Amino acid sequence: MKKTLLACLIxxxxxxxxxxxxxxxxxxxxxKKLSSFSFFQDNSAQFPSDGVLPYELISALxxxxxxxxxxxxxxxxxxxxxRQDEVFDFPVGSALIxxxxxxxxxxxxxxxxxxxxxxxxxxxxxxxxxxxxxWNDTQDEAFIKKAGKTILNEWxxxxxxxxxxxxxxxxxxxxxxxxxxxxxxSPIGPKARNLNKVFQYSDESINQLTKWMKLDFISTVSxxxxxxxxxxxxxxxxxxxARSYLDINCGHCHSSSGAANSxxxxxxxxxxREKHIGIYKKPVATGRASGNLKYSIVPGKPEESILLQRxxxxxxxxxxxxxGRSLSHTEAIELIEKWILSL
Amino acid sequence: MQNLxxxxxxxxxSLSLSSKQVVLGPSPDSQEEIQEALIDLxxxxxxxxKSGEYFFEDGISLDVDDVIFEGSGINETILNFGSQVxxxxxLLVTSNGVTIRDFAVLDAKGDAIKVIGADGINMxxxxxxxxxGPKETNGAYGFxxxxxxxxxxxxxxxxxxxxxxxxxxxSQHIIVKNSIAQYNVAGxxxxxxxxxxxxxNIASHNTGGILIFDLPDLPQQGGHHVxxxxxxxxxxxxDNFAPEGNIVGEVPRGTGIIIQANSEVEVFDNDIYGxxxxxxxxxxxxxxxxxxxxxxxxKSIQIHGNRFGEGGFDPDVxxxxxxxxxxxxxxxxMPDIFWDGILPTSQLILGQPDNEKLxxxxxxxxxxxxxxxxxxxxxxxxxVERDIAEYDGEIRPLPPVVLN
Numbered sequence: 001m002k003k004t005l006l007a008c009l010i011x012x013x014x015x016x017x018x019x020x021x022x023x024x025x026x027x028x029x030x031x032k033k034l035s036s037f038s039f040f041q042d043n044s045a046q047f048p049s050d051g052v053l054p055y056e057l058i059s060a061l062x063x064x065x066x067x068x069x070x071x072x073x074x075x076x077x078x079x080x081x082x083r084q085d086e087v088f089d090f091p092v093g094s095a096l097i098x099x100x101x102x103x104x105x106x107x108x109x110x111x112x113x114x115x116x117x118x119x120x121x122x123x124x125x126x127x128x129x130x131x132x133x134x135w136n137d138t139q140d141e142a143f144i145k146k147a148g149k150t151i152l153n154e155w156x157x158x159x160x161x162x163x164x165x166x167x168x169x170x171x172x173x174x175x176x177x178x179x180x181x182x183x184x185x186s187p188i189g190p191k192a193r194n195l196n197k198v199f200q201y202s203d204e205s206i207n208q209l210t211k212w213m214k215l216d217f218i219s220t221v222s223x224x225x226x227x228x229x230x231x232x233x234x235x236x237x238x239x240x241x242a243r244s245y246l247d248i249n250c251g252h253c254h255s256s257s258g259a260a261n262s263x264x265x266x267x268x269x270x271x272x273r274e275k276h277i278g279i280y281k282k283p284v285a286t287g288r289a290s291g292n293l294k295y296s297i298v299p300g301k302p303e304e305s306i307l308l309q310r311x312x313x314x315x316x317x318x319x320x321x322x323x324g325r326s327l328s329h330t331e332a333i334e335l336i337e338k339w340i341l342s343l
Numbered sequence: 344m345q346n347l348x349x350x351x352x353x354x355x356x357s358l359s360l361s362s363k364q365v366v367l368g369p370s371p372d373s374q375e376e377i378q379e380a381l382i383d384l385x386x387x388x389x390x391x392x393k394s395g396e397y398f399f400e401d402g403i404s405l406d407v408d409d410v411i412f413e414g415s416g417i418n419e420t421i422l423n424f425g426s427q428v429x430x431x432x433x434l435l436v437t438s439n440g441v442t443i444r445d446f447a448v449l450d451a452k453g454d455a456i457k458v459i460g461a462d463g464i465n466m467x468x469x470x471x472x473x474x475x476g477p478k479e480t481n482g483a484y485g486f487x488x489x490x491x492x493x494x495x496x497x498x499x500x501x502x503x504x505x506x507x508x509x510x511x512x513x514s515q516h517i518i519v520k521n522s523i524a525q526y527n528v529a530g531x532x533x534x535x536x537x538x539x540x541x542x543x544n545i546a547s548h549n550t551g552g553i554l555i556f557d558l559p560d561l562p563q564q565g566g567h568h569v570x571x572x573x574x575x576x577x578x579x580x581x582d583n584f585a586p587e588g589n590i591v592g593e594v595p596r597g598t599g600i601i602i603q604a605n606s607e608v609e610v611f612d613n614d615i616y617g618x619x620x621x622x623x624x625x626x627x628x629x630x631x632x633x634x635x636x637x638x639x640x641x642k643s644i645q646i647h648g649n650r651f652g653e654g655g656f657d658p659d660v661x662x663x664x665x666x667x668x669x670x671x672x673x674x675x676x677m678p679d680i681f682w683d684g685i686l687p688t689s690q691l692i693l694g695q696p697d698n699e700k701l702x703x704x705x706x707x708x709x710x711x712x713x714x715x716x717x718x719x720x721x722x723x724x725x726x727v728e729r730d731i732a733e734y735d736g737e738i739r740p741l742p743p744v745v746l747n
Contacts, residue, residue, distance in 0.1 A: 147379035148401070168429055172382050173404040176437065183460065256562070259459070262490050262513050264560045275560055275633065282630070283588050284558060285534075287454070287483020287506040290588035306588065316402075317453035317482055322431035 130175035242339035362387030402430020414446025473503030552576030616652025
């Protein structure tokens with residue numbers, strides 16, 4: 001009897017430790033330490049707490065070759081609801097958690113990794129709020145960095161070359177630069193269409209949307225999802241791959257409701273008007289970033305297309321996206337170059 | 344870090360109990376200190392930067408409503424972005440009811456001060472400058488409010504922008520006054536905007552002094568109700584150093600004022616002289632567009648009571664088409680005021696409604712040149728017309744802009 005009681009006590013204690021701190025998600029102020037939220041049972045290993053579910057996107061934003069691991073948390077008893085072509089409408093108390101890291105050596109992931117930051121999007125009563133926590137050198141805690149932080153990092157890439165990056169943890173305002181949609185903060189990635197793929201969970205391999213339904217995270221999704229292709233998957237059509245890349249990397253700002261709508265350049269997947277996709281579109285307030293070129297995209301002529309030249313540049317007055325990138329994305333540049341040649 | 348913050352950060356409780364003033368001085372951690380202070384401001388607060396030079400590697404931004412961000416003088420508090428490695432502008436403001444005043448933003452890699460989507464932005468006694476003089480590698484805009492309402496630019500100085508020193512785009516209810524724009528490609532540019540008063544400014548030594556433009560395929564277009572008065576658009580004599588592709592890249596060196604594709608524009612009581620190509624031109628948007636909602640023609644333009652001086656003495660035929668066309672048409676006798684005469688096809692046949700006609704009165708002995716499009720299309724007619732008196736008419740003053 002005593003033993004059972006003790007076991008119960010220990011169990012409930014464990015449960016207490018590993019449960020996400022629901023109240024903290026809703027509070028006005030952010031805690032100094034990431035661990036206060038209890039999203040992870042083990043910080044260094046990035047092992048999630050109960051109810052914190054990993055997910056992947058079909059096509060992801062380029063962030064200076066960093067790797068990303070994503071988790072979603074939805075409080076018990078409430079659900080996210082499906083919206084066509086939009087991110088799920090997550091209930092108050094939800095959290096989206098994304099850790100950025102570099103492997104020590106991309107050729108052998110078992111050699112370990114260096115955690116850079118964990119970004120949170122928290123669904124509070126009045127909407128989403130963003131905050132980032134930068135990992136310490138000992139990699140056992142991450143601390144809030146409202147004003148952002150610069151981290152110098154080196155890693156060995158697939159070719160065995162040592163690469164270096166001046167990695168920027170964004171400040172709170174920079175989060176909004178990308179995440180503002182019609183002036184309200186919003187997640188970008190977790191649209192049903194971006195999640196519509198099989199994922200290897202710890203217990204099973206299954207489509208992520210099916211898993212979310214099994215867990216009662218959501219109750220329904222549409223049959224017509226306009227699922228994008230993985231831009232990096234060469235079996236798909238060039239046009240689909242290019243538009244998919246531009247959608248996830250540019251479309252959150254470059255859409256008629258995004259932060260860059262004043263440019264008239266709309267790169268979201270649902271845009272169909274050639275001029276607004278950039279074809280023979282003159283720059284508006286581009287300044288020197290036009291690089292002496294006349295149009296965003298000149299079909300067949302990548303070297304005359306402003307869009308590609310701004311992807312190539314690492315000059316802050318020229319490059320796109322404006323933040324979150326300090327290196328050129330060589331593989332994507334090749335893709336967009338081929339795409340413009342094919343137009 | 345913490346100690347430094349404690350030393351340099353003074354929190355003074357001001358009159359109101361809830362609002363506070365934060366004062367910072369230069370330090371090796373200015374980037375982080377200032378950015379953090381800007382994030383931590385609450386409505387009603389003031390962030391003051393003491394005299395001195397502050398160095399930044401990244402852009403800084405402000406996203407809190409109803410705050411003041413100030414320095415201690417246009418030459419005293421210097422925000423230096425010469426070593427910037429990230430951020431598309433020096434300072435970005437995205438909130439409402441903000442006043443920024445009394446500092447300088449130097450050598451930003453992109454734009455110097457950008458304000459996007461704000462309702463209520465006061466930019467007072469600020470300076471934006473690229474110190475190396477006019478260069479193609481300078482940032483595009485000094486002052487760049489866009490998609491904003493109730494925009495005040497007062498007592499500012501803009502030098503060296505490779506596009507426009509003061510650029511207001513896709514905005515409404517705008518006052519630009521008491522400011523100086525020099526050595527930019529465009530001094531002051533009002534683009535795709537409604538209800539703007541531009542007065543008591545000096546636009547000199549730019550490529551073009553004051554530009555009132557409208558472009559197609561944008562969320563806000565059909566610029567209208569712009570008053571340009573009591574300005575000096577003088578001695579604009581800097582070669583065009585804008586990178587190609589930009590609309591201002593077409594502006595010839597030596598342009599005083601250009602009005603393009605706007606309606607209800609009133610230009611009066613200005614001094615316009617020393618502009619080697621043309622003191623004032625009124626033109627149609629010169630490119631094909633499929634945008635059906637776009638009107639490429641200027642209409643309801645009133646030019647009166649201006650003082651024109653020497654102009655057209657050194658036309659820049661190398662840049663764009665305007666100067667060379669004008670030089671050919673005028674056979675070297677360049678006018679003070681040029682209108683391209685292009686009208687919508689229907690108006691060529693049916694005539695222009697009276698309230699849309701160009702009116703020019705009391706401009707001293709200003710000379711004029713326009714093209715008669717009908718004669719232009721027919722053989723044996725000289726399409727060039729020069730009689731400014733034909734455009735004399737009653738002025739219908741536009742209402743002044745009132746900011747909320």
